[in-house]
């Protein structure tokens with residue numbers, strides 16, 4: 654067992670500032686959802702995963718709990734050693750089932766969880782080895798592609814990239830295409846990716862997951878304003894912004910916004926941002942896919958779909974693709 658953390662710490666804050674100002678100086682205004690995850694954001698996201706309305710976690714958890722042995726077989730079909738790189742690993746409560754199956758099957762592999770949240774990576778490195786003592790883990794703290802490049806430098810074996818939790822849905826379809834194309838550039842023929850997609854379903858059910866009665870998603874979104882106040886010397890008046898979510902069944906895009914409740918001025922460091930009453934900040938997209946959309950995405954970006962793993966209700970799919 655070994656544990657190592659590699660951190661890209663130097664310019665994190667500067668990048669957070671530049672990307673936040675660029676988003677708020679755009680027309681329309683937007684924020685990047687990767688910045689939701691400070692320690693408080695991580696904690697609120699745990700609560701989201703436990704919400705009755707947030708069907709995604711239970712659906713994917715069911716796949717991992719019940720079908721990890723089959724997933725593990727598909728990954729290790731050719732019997733060669735590999736490295737398992739997980740993008741946006743979070744607390745790994747789902748992937749731990751797969752890790753356990755792979756260890757039980759005596760597969761030779763190292764685990765590289767990647768996450769932008771420093772808190773997530775240190776937590777994983779401290780706690781996963783307690784649960785899985787034989788796991789070889791190297792945590793990578795930073796943005797997906799910076800850390801994927803790091804992982805590609807460290808790994809000289811076949812690669813299996815795990816991208817669960819419908820994180821791919823936090824990109825527009827066009828961005829998901831660019832993402833998969835860039836991912837393919839870093840991989841070699843026969844490397845695998847396993848991607849979790851939230852499937853298109855009843856619009857009311859989808860909307861409820863992003864507009865819960867208890868207001869947890871609301872606090873998750875507003876927490877980013879609090880984070881900006883704390884880390885970037887901002888003065889957002891949190892009470893003057895309201896959470897709004899919408900789902901468009903035609904495009905499959907579920908979007909969340911913060912709406913300014915009045916004409917107001919917000920200072921971030923020395924920059925001044927003007928908001929009109931009812932102006933929105935686009936906070937996050939959660940794109941939903943059909944199986945046809947998923948296969949199209951694979952074909953367009955140079956992957957061959959191998960197998961699909963569904964939960965019983967077919968709310969969610971973990972799709973295995975091979976580099977074509």
Ligand SMILES: C[S@@+](CC[C@H](N)C(=O)[O-])C[C@H]1O[C@@H](n2cnc3c(N)ncnc32)[C@H](O)[C@@H]1O
Pocket residue numbers: 686687690698740741742743744745746747767768769770773795796797798816817818819820
């Ligand atoms: C929705 S959670 C999913 C966690 C886990 N994969 C699961 O299925 O439960 C998203 C995770 O991805 C991380 N993340 C989001 N954007 C990222 C980025 N651009 N680079 C690296 N990690 C990112 C977040 O910090 C968070 O832990």
